[in-house]
Amino acid sequence: MTAADLLFTGGVVLTGDPAGPRARAAAVSAGRVVAIDEDALELGGRSVVDLEGGVLLPGFGDGHVHPLWGGVELEGPQVRDCRSVDEVVEVVARFAADHPELDWIVGGPYDPALAPGGHFDARWLDTAEAHRPVALQSADHHCVWANTAALHRAGLDRDMPDPPAGTVLRRSDGSAQGTLVEWTAMDLVLRHAPKATQAEKTRALGRSTAMLAAAGVTWAQEAALHPDDVPRYVEAAAAGLLAVRVNIALRAEPGDWPRQRADFMAARAAVATGPAASSVSARTVKFFADGVVEAGTAAMLSPYDDAPHSCGLPVWAPIELAEAVTAFDADGFQVHIHAIGDAGVRAALDAIESAAHRNGPRDRRPVVAHTQVVHPDDLPRFASLGVIANFEPLWAQLDPLQTELSVPRLGSQRTAWQYPMATLLASGAVLSMGSDWPVSSMRPLEGLAVAVTRRGADGGGPADGWLPHERLPAAAAVAAYTIGVAYQAFEESLWGTVSVGKRADLVWLAADPFDVDPMVWPQLAVRGTWLGGTRTC
Numbered sequence: 001m002t003a004a005d006l007l008f009t010g011g012v013v014l015t016g017d018p019a020g021p022r023a024r025a026a027a028v029s030a031g032r033v034v035a036i037d038e039d040a041l042e043l044g045g046r047s048v049v050d051l052e053g054g055v056l057l058p059g060f061g062d063g064h065v066h067p068l069w070g071g072v073e074l075e076g077p078q079v080r081d082c083r084s085v086d087e088v089v090e091v092v093a094r095f096a097a098d099h100p101e102l103d104w105i106v107g108g109p110y111d112p113a114l115a116p117g118g119h120f121d122a123r124w125l126d127t128a129e130a131h132r133p134v135a136l137q138s139a140d141h142h143c144v145w146a147n148t149a150a151l152h153r154a155g156l157d158r159d160m161p162d163p164p165a166g167t168v169l170r171r172s173d174g175s176a177q178g179t180l181v182e183w184t185a186m187d188l189v190l191r192h193a194p195k196a197t198q199a200e201k202t203r204a205l206g207r208s209t210a211m212l213a214a215a216g217v218t219w220a221q222e223a224a225l226h227p228d229d230v231p232r233y234v235e236a237a238a239a240g241l242l243a244v245r246v247n248i249a250l251r252a253e254p255g256d257w258p259r260q261r262a263d264f265m266a267a268r269a270a271v272a273t274g275p276a277a278s279s280v281s282a283r284t285v286k287f288f289a290d291g292v293v294e295a296g297t298a299a300m301l302s303p304y305d306d307a308p309h310s311c312g313l314p315v316w317a318p319i320e321l322a323e324a325v326t327a328f329d330a331d332g333f334q335v336h337i338h339a340i341g342d343a344g345v346r347a348a349l350d351a352i353e354s355a356a357h358r359n360g361p362r363d364r365r366p367v368v369a370h371t372q373v374v375h376p377d378d379l380p381r382f383a384s385l386g387v388i389a390n391f392e393p394l395w396a397q398l399d400p401l402q403t404e405l406s407v408p409r410l411g412s413q414r415t416a417w418q419y420p421m422a423t424l425l426a427s428g429a430v431l432s433m434g435s436d437w438p439v440s441s442m443r444p445l446e447g448l449a450v451a452v453t454r455r456g457a458d459g460g461g462p463a464d465g466w467l468p469h470e471r472l473p474a475a476a477a478v479a480a481y482t483i484g485v486a487y488q489a490f491e492e493s494l495w496g497t498v499s500v501g502k503r504a505d506l507v508w509l510a511a512d513p514f515d516v517d518p519m520v521w522p523q524l525a526v527r528g529t530w531l532g533g534t535r536t537c
């Protein structure tokens with residue numbers, strides 16, 4: 001018997017396989033796991049990785065992430081960690097001074113809880129840059145905060161009405177204040193900003209996927225892409241820049257979707273027959289059922305507590321959403337629906353139910369992403385319809401975004417309906433996890449800590465966790481970030497556990513997460529990541 005290419009030993013292998021959850025070693029040849037435990041030690045390896053007392057886990061899958069947006073956004077001012085409006089203004093001012101060559105300053109993501117009600121004023125940004133346009137995206141990427149120059153560039157004056165499904169926040173005299181809510185309004189400004197070139201986008205993918213690999217991620221669901229950008233992924237893969245495998249979700253638009261069907265099928269086929277077919281696919285279609293609670297745009301079954309005339313802004317009429325989901329389902333695509341409010345979640349489930357009814361049974365694995373406010377009547381429908389509940393677990397904490405923006409809008413009853421992870425797991429639904437980066441940190445260990453504790457990294461929120469009955473057991477949380485995402489990817493036979501025959505998509509952590517307090521998971525170092533047996537970090 002010849003030795004394997006690679007032997008992992010000197011620590012614990014947490015296989016994720018209930019039949020043998022802990023092993024002392026794993027052996028890898030030709031990119032696949034070929035032996036576990038005793039058998040692996042017997043086989044030996046031509047090259048050995050000493051785990052130094054750490055653990056080897058299946059690589060994480062990010063079930064909802066935006067490597068292209070996020071990578072491009074890294075080029076602008078980085079205001080993610082700013083804790084006040086003044087700090088944001090300071091970072092933007094410094095960036096603007098450092099980049100006299102730029103015509104526009106475009107960056108993000110700012111914390112929408114930094115200003116009361118999420119209402120940001122153009123004049124604040126004018127103090128950072130008075131002449132060139134500045135546009136920052138909010139952390140949820142459902143708002144843009146623009147300076148006066150950017151508002152002028154957009155031609156936004158008092159007479160210009162709000163676009164459909166978007167809101168321009170205004171001063172008492174009707175002029176734009178500086179915050180644009182939802183895509184159609186954001187686009188009034190953003191469409192004038194220079195676009196990243198193709199080469200810049202391809203490079204951005206290299207940078208963002210390297211960051212994912214450093215966080216322990218080996219597979220990513222690109223959560224919303226225009227078909228024109230699909231070749232960037234293929235180019236990045238062909239250039240050896242793509243550090244994770246990716247499945248692309250193509251973004252369907254209300255009104256346009258009948259015309260998009262042919263383009264989406266062509267894009268899917270081009271990827272499947274192209275040079276990057278082993279690392280990129282495009283077999284999913286993304287829909288935004290609604291917006292976000294913190295901007296008051298998530299679609300609710302009854303009005304917001306702070307706005308008794310508003311139930312939010314559904315992006316699609318429910319009937320058209322059902323038509324479109326049924327059509328793309330008939331075309332063989334997996335559907336992936338952003339659904340945040342209880343009406344958004346219901347519209348998504350109704351659309352999926354209608355597609356299944358009209359198109360007949362098949363292995364379709366539809367995904368509801370974010371799954372934030374779920375009406376109790378809809379909880380059993382995830383399991384009964386076979387809908388994967390995708391969560392961004394980092395959000396399931398009682399942080400200022402909740403206390404300042406969401407709780408006052410939702411009221412106490414609906415506040416308690418948020419992120420029902422344990423309830424859905426117990427109902428038999430499949431859970432998958434993701435980061436939604438650049439909306440929030442891409443590091444799975446940060447999200448997993450919240451999934452298990454429902455507390456902030458700073459220990460914020462109630463001591464036993466926010467809505468503690470929704471805390472997940474540690475093993476279930478890790479499973480949702482590994483095999484749960486592999487199931488979402490239709491690849492549970494290929495990765496998601498460390499098992500003989502599966503791809504060697506692996507992550508090495510400095511310590512056993514099941515041996516330490518989950519509150520310290522964010523500090524656990526990722527020591528290495530392997531994609532198909534090749535080290536990516």
Ligand SMILES: [Zn+2]
Nearest residue numbers: 064065223436
């Ligand atoms: Zn997203």
